[in-house]
Amino acid sequence: MSALSNNNWSRRSLFRAAAGMAAAGTLAACGSNNGRSGGGSGDSLTQYFHAYGEAGTEQAIKRYAKAYKDANVTTQWITGSNFENKLFPALLTKNAPDVFEFHPQLQLVTSGQVADLSDIINPVKDDFNPADIASHTVDGKIYGVRMIDDPQFFYYRPSLFEKAKVEVPQTLEELIEAVNKLTTDKVKGAFLGNDITPVQNPLIWSAGADTLNAKNEIAYHTDAVAEGLGQLRKLFTSGNLLLDAPADWWDPSAFTQGLTAIQWCGMWAMPVIQKALGDDVGIFPFPKVGSAGKFSVTNGGWSMFVNAKGDNVDAAKEYVKWLWIDQKEYQEDWALSYGFHIPPRTSIAQSASKLKSGLPAEGVKLFSEYGHFDNIGWTQAMIASVNDVIANSVRKGGSPEAALDACDKKVNAELKKLFG
Amino acid sequence: MSTTTEIDLANPAPAKPEKARPRRGLRANATLNFWLFTSPFLIGLIVFVFVPMGWSIYLSFFEARFTVSPSSFIGFDNYRAILDNPDFTGALVTFTVFAAFIVPTTWALSLGLALLVHRIRFMKAFFRSVFFLPTAVSYVAAALIWKMSIFNGVRFGMANTVIGWFGFENVAWLANPDPPWYWLVIVTLRLWLQAGFYMILFLAALQNIPAELYEAAAIDGAKPGWQTFRYITLPQLRATSTAVILLLLIAAYQAFDEFWNLLSKATWGQPPLVELYKTALGENQDYGQGSAGAVILTLLILVITLFQGKIMGFGRGEEAK
Numbered sequence: 001m002s003a004l005s006n007n008n009w010s011r012r013s014l015f016r017a018a019a020g021m022a023a024a025g026t027l028a029a030c031g032s033n034n035g036r037s038g039g040g041s042g043d044s045l046t047q048y049f050h051a052y053g054e055a056g057t058e059q060a061i062k063r064y065a066k067a068y069k070d071a072n073v074t075t076q077w078i079t080g081s082n083f084e085n086k087l088f089p090a091l092l093t094k095n096a097p098d099v100f101e102f103h104p105q106l107q108l109v110t111s112g113q114v115a116d117l118s119d120i121i122n123p124v125k126d127d128f129n130p131a132d133i134a135s136h137t138v139d140g141k142i143y144g145v146r147m148i149d150d151p152q153f154f155y156y157r158p159s160l161f162e163k164a165k166v167e168v169p170q171t172l173e174e175l176i177e178a179v180n181k182l183t184t185d186k187v188k189g190a191f192l193g194n195d196i197t198p199v200q201n202p203l204i205w206s207a208g209a210d211t212l213n214a215k216n217e218i219a220y221h222t223d224a225v226a227e228g229l230g231q232l233r234k235l236f237t238s239g240n241l242l243l244d245a246p247a248d249w250w251d252p253s254a255f256t257q258g259l260t261a262i263q264w265c266g267m268w269a270m271p272v273i274q275k276a277l278g279d280d281v282g283i284f285p286f287p288k289v290g291s292a293g294k295f296s297v298t299n300g301g302w303s304m305f306v307n308a309k310g311d312n313v314d315a316a317k318e319y320v321k322w323l324w325i326d327q328k329e330y331q332e333d334w335a336l337s338y339g340f341h342i343p344p345r346t347s348i349a350q351s352a353s354k355l356k357s358g359l360p361a362e363g364v365k366l367f368s369e370y371g372h373f374d375n376i377g378w379t380q381a382m383i384a385s386v387n388d389v390i391a392n393s394v395r396k397g398g399s400p401e402a403a404l405d406a407c408d409k410k411v412n413a414e415l416k417k418l419f420g
Numbered sequence: 421m422s423t424t425t426e427i428d429l430a431n432p433a434p435a436k437p438e439k440a441r442p443r444r445g446l447r448a449n450a451t452l453n454f455w456l457f458t459s460p461f462l463i464g465l466i467v468f469v470f471v472p473m474g475w476s477i478y479l480s481f482f483e484a485r486f487t488v489s490p491s492s493f494i495g496f497d498n499y500r501a502i503l504d505n506p507d508f509t510g511a512l513v514t515f516t517v518f519a520a521f522i523v524p525t526t527w528a529l530s531l532g533l534a535l536l537v538h539r540i541r542f543m544k545a546f547f548r549s550v551f552f553l554p555t556a557v558s559y560v561a562a563a564l565i566w567k568m569s570i571f572n573g574v575r576f577g578m579a580n581t582v583i584g585w586f587g588f589e590n591v592a593w594l595a596n597p598d599p600p601w602y603w604l605v606i607v608t609l610r611l612w613l614q615a616g617f618y619m620i621l622f623l624a625a626l627q628n629i630p631a632e633l634y635e636a637a638a639i640d641g642a643k644p645g646w647q648t649f650r651y652i653t654l655p656q657l658r659a660t661s662t663a664v665i666l667l668l669l670i671a672a673y674q675a676f677d678e679f680w681n682l683l684s685k686a687t688w689g690q691p692p693l694v695e696l697y698k699t700a701l702g703e704n705q706d707y708g709q710g711s712a713g714a715v716i717l718t719l720l721i722l723v724i725t726l727f728q729g730k731i732m733g734f735g736r737g738e739e740a741k
Contacts, residue, residue: 081684082702089701092488107705111486186575194573194595195685236596243592244573259574380703391687396597417485 043071043315048090048100050083050302053251054268054338064323064330071315073099081248084380091307098316101302104136104144104376106418108305115308116141120321124345131373132344136303138376144303145324147334148341151367152198152266152298155252155273159280160187160261168282172206172228172289176235182261188242190262193249196236196394197387198264198298201372202286203228204386205296211378211386216419218411220386221404224290229393229400231289236394252276266300267363268339274359283362285370299371301341342367377418385410476711484708498712502699508713511692512720518691519672522610526668527661530615534622535649548623552616559677562609567594567682571605597688606689609678614671618664625660629653662732666725673721692717 049061058077065073076097078086083102090096091113108114121142125133132146156168164182169175179189192199204211207224235241242260247253252269254260256276265273273281285295304324306316323330328348335343336354342364343349355364385407393403475488480498482490502508537547554562570578571593580590593601633652634644642648654661676693683689696717700710 085697085702088703088705092486107486113486197685239589242573243595244567244571244577246568246572246574246577384698384703387685388687391685395595395686396688 043312045071045073045098045312045316045319046076046095047073048076048078048087048097050101051077051079052268052338054272057338060334060338064327064334067330068319068322070322071312071319073319088380091309096307096310098307098310098312099304099320100307101147101304102144103300104303104374105379106138106376107379107381109138109143109376110418112308114143115306115313115317116143117145117306117317117320118142120317120325121145124325127345127347129344129346129349131299132301132303135374135376144305145320146301146303146344147324147331149299149301149344149367149373150266150268150341151363151371152202152264152300153363153366154190154262154284154286155255155265155269156262156282156284157255157277157280158282164261168284169287171287171293172231175287176231176238179235179240179262180238183240187258188260189238189240190235190264191242191245191249191254191260192264194244195387195390196232197390198249199232199286200386200390201298202296203232203289205372206286206293207289208292208294210372211375211382212415216377216415218408218415221408224292226400226404228289229389229403232390232394233397233400237397266339267360267367268341270340270360270363272339281359283359283366285366295370296372297366297370299367299373301344301374377415379414379418381414382411385414476714478711479707480709480711480715482708484706484711486705488707490708494708498708499716502709502713502716505695505699507687507690508692508695508699511690511695512717514689515673515675515691518675519669522607522672523665523668525607526611526614526618527664529611530618530664531622531657531661533615533619534626535653537619538623538626548620551619554612555614555617557613559609559613560681562613563678563681566605566609566678594682597686600688602683602686602689605682606678609682610675614668618668621660621664622657625657626653629656658732662729665732666728669724669728670721673717673724 047065062075065075087100087102118141128146129149132149133142136142136144136146160182166178166181169178182189201211204220204225207222207228209222209225210219213219242254245254245259249264250266252263252265252273255263255265256273285297288294304320306313306320310316331343331345332348335341335348336352340355340360342355343352354360389403389407392398393400479488479490481493481495483492483494484490533551537544537551540547573590573592573595574580575584575590579593583591591601593605634648637648637652642651674693675691679689679691679694696710696713698704699713700707
């Protein structure tokens, strides 16, 4: 038996070895046939996008990419709420995207991760919103092409305001009072996001402060900001804020389903909100905080960047130029056909009839009058430090001063690394 | 067949050329088989575990921001920085407390379930499968169900509906850390996912306890129930219990998925791995400091495991019986 089975084994192991080699061969073949080189139209590029919520956006991005003839562009549509946590590590690997969307952040420039796009932007520089150019410029070089500007503000239901005899709030105190009056056993007064961080910057701006000053020093640590954090804490503990909603602030569901009378959200959600609520919707900026307060609106948005360490920097730049500079039709489609966004190109914005009247026009007005654009020096690590301030002082009830002090320490360490 | 072999063995002379081949073959086969079976695993282990571990230790001595191939050696600065970071040290303390709580709870629940399923007279396979099924669910999927349907903060969330029947106000289970209801969400989720798996381990061990022991005890006058459980079942399960506690402890320190998905932008309930993820892969991109933290955590798990093995006699299962 042993002799026979030994023969058996040896035959089997030969088969196995052969099969293993065959499998290895197949795998090796896989390596070159990754589905990207099939088109035969020049270079292969990969682009990263975070998953937009509006219907049709993914198809649109893929449609534009397909229309590009000089390279084969693959789109990675990245779901989940932590796009930066997937993008940043990916940029260090061989599988890094050639082209990706993000917000302008200085550490991407200082670490040499994004390519200088001045040569493709400069010819059309004057057609861009100057604030968008400024927020992407470091030492005279422009590092990203703005695709869309996204103002964020409060949406409210005028009918509920009327019923509760509430006026549109001008100050944070009035907002708190309004929220208390608007709350019933079915509807909460307001929704500021499940973790309250969406309003962290507006709170700073509305208190007359800023994230950083012109010399790139801390500008958010003021008495008015600390006072504002205390007021937000009062609002948080009132029991009248909507918390732990199944869909977070960027999705208008809580508002359209009548769970809340006021919601902080972006202009992108306007078409869906108007469809659901018709005329019963209004918008207002973040109210004034403290005696020197001002109204404020977050002018967020997304820009395209080219991975400077990728293998196809020139091809990637060509693609970005083709789509986000030359193809105005696609840029307009992207800004206006799904959610509403403000086109950063003046020529497109001027002809955008959808933004000319009614609520969208009011959104554009808030954007122009009270909007604060990205500051390239305000990086992800600093944003996260202020997230902790909100967590510790507003949600946990710690002292705002102590939370701001802890934040200063982290932000200063970061500033030192970036600016020396 | 076996007869032929025996004859071969008995008459070595004529069978010699016949025999030599298979024997050489056997030796060659054994080596070949050894490498054939172990090499894929070994290569995987080296490439995906040992090389990254070595790289991580290397990185922990360098200034490695936005890069994994650094050039500036900084000695123990990363270790100093991460141990000076209250978020990381706080996470270690929080998780020692969490482990101290979740380990005995899961141990007791899975043992309880195993005893129930072991005792049951009908539909045993059904109940065994039902309790085991949650093990197949991913932490992320379960966390989303817990967050979005069971413990959401709106009035029609499942938990809020139930407490509403008793006249209680809606609770923001996850957003508001005071009172810390988020622990209820995390602990129930972890129990639901883990208990079934450890129940199976206990069931197997229970089935291994010889029936004679219980018979002998009955003859000696031991009452069934608590007395036999305390003096027969529990000591007999000692080896399994040790293994289960060890696995639970390691799992507690490796906690990541549900915390990451349930507690967004929080500063509380952050396990060490979430802190390390934020340091290395998240907004900070500091691979040097993240690696230093990983080394510290590895050492900590190692020490705890060895210490626990010493106390509870891991690997001494046989004598323990």
